[in-house]
Amino acid sequence: DVKVTQSSRYLVxxxxxxxxxxxxxxxxxxxxxxxxxxxxxGLRLIYFSYDVKMKEKGDIPEGYSVSREKKERFSLILESAxxxxxxxxxxxxxxGGVWQYFGPGTRLTVT
Amino acid sequence: xxxxxxSPQSLHVQEGDSTNFTCSFPSSNFYAxxxxxxxxxxxxxALFVMTLNGDEKKKGRISATLNTKEGYSYLYIKGSQxxxxxxxxxxPALSNFGNEKLTFGTGTRLTIIP
Numbered sequence: 001d002v003k004v005t006q007s008s009r010y011l012v013x014x015x016x017x018x019x020x021x022x023x024x025x026x027x028x029x030x031x032x033x034x035x036x037x038x039x040x041x042g043l044r045l046i047y048f049s050y051d052v053k054m055k056e057k058g059d060i061p062e063g064y065s066v067s068r069e070k071k072e073r074f075s076l077i078l079e080s081a082x083x084x085x086x087x088x089x090x091x092x093x094x095x096g097g098v099w100q101y102f103g104p105g106t107r108l109t110v111t
Numbered sequence: 112x113x114x115x116x117x118s119p120q121s122l123h124v125q126e127g128d129s130t131n132f133t134c135s136f137p138s139s140n141f142y143a144x145x146x147x148x149x150x151x152x153x154x155x156x157a158l159f160v161m162t163l164n165g166d167e168k169k170k171g172r173i174s175a176t177l178n179t180k181e182g183y184s185y186l187y188i189k190g191s192q193x194x195x196x197x198x199x200x201x202x203p204a205l206s207n208f209g210n211e212k213l214t215f216g217t218g219t220r221l222t223i224i225p
Binding site for chain 2: 004031035040041042043044045048050056058059090094098099100101102103104105
């Protein structure tokens with residue numbers, strides 16, 4: 001079974017802090033994704049990566065950056081956290097155009 | 112941002128009844144249509160991926176159809192059970208990245224009343 005894990009289920013950070021969200025998948029998938037989910041807005045794509053060191057902006061990349069140094073790991077970085085980045089963050093991975101496998105999510109609160 | 116609409120937003124259905132809901136999306140640059148089920152406190156799980164106009168997929172009591180020319184897909188649940196309670200998300204792949212980049216709708220939240 002594909003497993004996608006995220007470093008934390010719940011995280012509380014202060015405004016202005018640098019925040020790292022980590023995602024690891026164990027099935028050698030080339031594609032990895034970061035989404036955020038907000039009530040009434042659905043899942044919105046922040047960034048995705050289709051290979052090591054490759055990244056593409058999604059629909060809402062502002063305020064975020066990503067890093068993919070190894071195939072299995074995709075990190076989302078909030079350079080200076082703000083309250084409007086309080087959200088549920090979901091990581092996913094996929095290969096060959098088949099469906100995406102999602103992690104359990106990280107609920108981030110920025111105070 | 113591409114416009115993917117799901118209707119209704121929420122639905123309450125009596126156990127044993129059948130139901131269906133809709134996903135509409137732009138029909139240009141279409142590569143595939145994904146359906147996911149998202150239960151509370153769990154991760155979204157894939158139900159179907161469909162690519163061809165007229166495609167029909169079935170998984171137990173759940174089935175889906177696809178019309179790529181007019182840009183819509185239907186999800187049907189026959190004989191609803193309490194375990195069907197979840198949010199159902201559709202997500203077309205509509206970009207130059209082919210099958211990989213999905214645009215999610217806001218979902219239909221289904222509640223089955225025992």
